[in-house]
Amino acid sequence: MNLGYWKIILALISLKAYSTFSAQTTAGPGPNNLTDLNTSSTLNTTSTGLSDEIISSTLVVNGTFTTTETTITEAGVKPAQSSIEKPSEPADCSQREKYRKQPIAKESSRLRKCCPHGENLDIYRENQSDSMCDNGILNFQPSIISAVLFDNCIEDLEIETKLDYDIGNPCNSSLIYDDEEDVFFVLQDGSLLIIDKFGNESYTVQENYCLDIDKSGHFFAFTCVTQVEEQIAFAKVIFVAVLMLISMPCLLLVSYLHMTLRLLRNLHGLSLSLMSLCLASGYFVHSVVHIYGIPNQGFIGYVIQFCILSYFFWYFCICFNVLLNVWYKLPCCIQLSKPWATFNFACYTVLAFSGPATIVALTVQKGLPGMPSYFLQGLTESIRDSQRYFIPPVSTILFLSFLINIISFFGFQRINGYEKAEKGDQVERNLLFDQQKYEDVKKDAKCVSLLGIIMVISWLLEIVTFYSGSNSNYLLLCDMVNGLQGVWVLLIFLVVRRRRTIILRWWYDRGSHELQGTELQALSNSNNPT
Numbered sequence: 001m002n003l004g005y006w007k008i009i010l011a012l013i014s015l016k017a018y019s020t021f022s023a024q025t026t027a028g029p030g031p032n033n034l035t036d037l038n039t040s041s042t043l044n045t046t047s048t049g050l051s052d053e054i055i056s057s058t059l060v061v062n063g064t065f066t067t068t069e070t071t072i073t074e075a076g077v078k079p080a081q082s083s084i085e086k087p088s089e090p091a092d093c094s095q096r097e098k099y100r101k102q103p104i105a106k107e108s109s110r111l112r113k114c115c116p117h118g119e120n121l122d123i124y125r126e127n128q129s130d131s132m133c134d135n136g137i138l139n140f141q142p143s144i145i146s147a148v149l150f151d152n153c154i155e156d157l158e159i160e161t162k163l164d165y166d167i168g169n170p171c172n173s174s175l176i177y178d179d180e181e182d183v184f185f186v187l188q189d190g191s192l193l194i195i196d197k198f199g200n201e202s203y204t205v206q207e208n209y210c211l212d213i214d215k216s217g218h219f220f221a222f223t224c225v226t227q228v229e230e231q232i233a234f235a236k237v238i239f240v241a242v243l244m245l246i247s248m249p250c251l252l253l254v255s256y257l258h259m260t261l262r263l264l265r266n267l268h269g270l271s272l273s274l275m276s277l278c279l280a281s282g283y284f285v286h287s288v289v290h291i292y293g294i295p296n297q298g299f300i301g302y303v304i305q306f307c308i309l310s311y312f313f314w315y316f317c318i319c320f321n322v323l324l325n326v327w328y329k330l331p332c333c334i335q336l337s338k339p340w341a342t343f344n345f346a347c348y349t350v351l352a353f354s355g356p357a358t359i360v361a362l363t364v365q366k367g368l369p370g371m372p373s374y375f376l377q378g379l380t381e382s383i384r385d386s387q388r389y390f391i392p393p394v395s396t397i398l399f400l401s402f403l404i405n406i407i408s409f410f411g412f413q414r415i416n417g418y419e420k421a422e423k424g425d426q427v428e429r430n431l432l433f434d435q436q437k438y439e440d441v442k443k444d445a446k447c448v449s450l451l452g453i454i455m456v457i458s459w460l461l462e463i464v465t466f467y468s469g470s471n472s473n474y475l476l477l478c479d480m481v482n483g484l485q486g487v488w489v490l491l492i493f494l495v496v497r498r499r500r501t502i503i504l505r506w507w508y509d510r511g512s513h514e515l516q517g518t519e520l521q522a523l524s525n526s527n528n529p530t
Contacts, residue, residue: 247486
């Protein structure tokens with residue numbers, strides 16, 4: 001066979017290989033195609049005597065897809081699409097401008113929940129501006145993400161984040177977002193990220209908001225149009241706090257004298273001492289928090305709530321002690337022994353501390369702030385709701401104490417009638433009835449009733465201050481009366497009660513005072529002081 005014939009055969013084989021390669025390239029690369037391409041390459045490279053065009057085709061098979069496209073274009077064939085295409089835009093936010101203010105998780109970062117723990121929103125559909133909280137059915141589990149904010153771009157770091165809750169709506173007026181129409185997430189610093197899904201990837205970040213779920217399972221976000229402002233100026237806060245600090249030494253003096261002086265250290269005196277000590281502690285922490293701007297959320301708020309509530313509970317115990325004396329101990333001529341008196345005081349202590357502890361535990365369970373209503377105004381429903389474990393319990397305690405004082409008054413009337421009925425047998429009756437103790441209990445009742453009147457008046461003024469929406473100057477006067485309660489306690493129980501003789505005797509025992517004859521005679525007549 002001549003040489004021309006072999007050239008024709010080799011040319012046909014090369015054309016066959018070229019057509020096969022073109023078909024596979026158009027179909028797209030794959031495992032099987034890559035295997036066929038390698039087989040053709042092997043076949044072609046083993047051939048000899050090929051022309052320049054044929055050698056060029058063989059290099060295409062062993063080269064890259066870019067070389068293939070160039071070679072095919074030079075051959076006059078439509079170029080094939082490459083399997084690797086460079087995207088027109090970056091897949092992440094790395095090439096966008098980062099916001100200067102980025103959400104940073106801190107220990108103080110909190111998620112703002114509208115309703116207390118265990119409660120959900122109850123939205124009135126006909127008027128969605130009105131909302132209230134009701135017993136919860138669904139668990140509150142909002143979406144919390146860790147993200148980096150860019151210009152019209154959000155990069156989720158996919159880091160699991162958990163936040164504690166603050167309870168309440170901080171807004172005077174607010175906008176409402178529904179998860180059926182809007183998209184919102186909570187960022188790692190506790191702020192609310194609201195994404196406009198119809199606004200070309202735009203978003204806003206709100207720091208003043210609250211978030212909660214209704215009974216249907218839909219999330220609602222309330223963002224502030226106007227935020228709750230401080231209704232009492234800082235100077236007024238400092239002024240009232242200073243009055244509380246003035247009350248504190250007065251209360252401590254009353255507490256110290258009734259604990260130290262043997263003649264005052266009885267059941268009534270010890271109860272009065274602890275009552276004064278609780279109010280002094282509450283006023284001191286409360287005033288320091290406001291003067292130095294210490295955050296009052298969490299533990300400090302609960303301590304203040306416990307101290308102030310204990311003050312009112314101890315007042316209730318003192319009123320009950322007067323009732324017990326005038327209706328049981330005095331008519332029955334009962335003198336408690338020291339163990340029974342200790343047991344009686346222990347019962348008062350358990351009541352005065354367990355009651356406030358229970359209320360504070362309920363406050364913690366609901367996630368409400370423990371800070372009492374002093375310096376606050378209930379401008380929104382959530383602020384009023386935050387005082388559910390302070391204002392109603394104190395109002396109840398004062399009401400019950402008022403009833404006990406009225407019952408004690410009728411008890412004294414009963415004893416006076418009893419004295420008149422047995423006037424003929426006075427000598428035998430004096431051996432049983434302790435007249436001195438009766439007089440002391442009567443003085444205690446007058447002091448307790450006078451303090452009760454001041455406490456009720458100051459508490460009514462406090463309620464007026466809290467529920468008033470104005471910013472009038474008379475509200476400052478209401479807080480001033482409340483802040484001076486320590487002064488009232490000192491004046492009532494040490495000045496009006498005329499404890500001067502006992503206190504002077506205490507100074508005499510310390511060697512700093514000499515008693516006159518009239519004072520010694522007064523002390524000798526005092527056999528059983530209260």
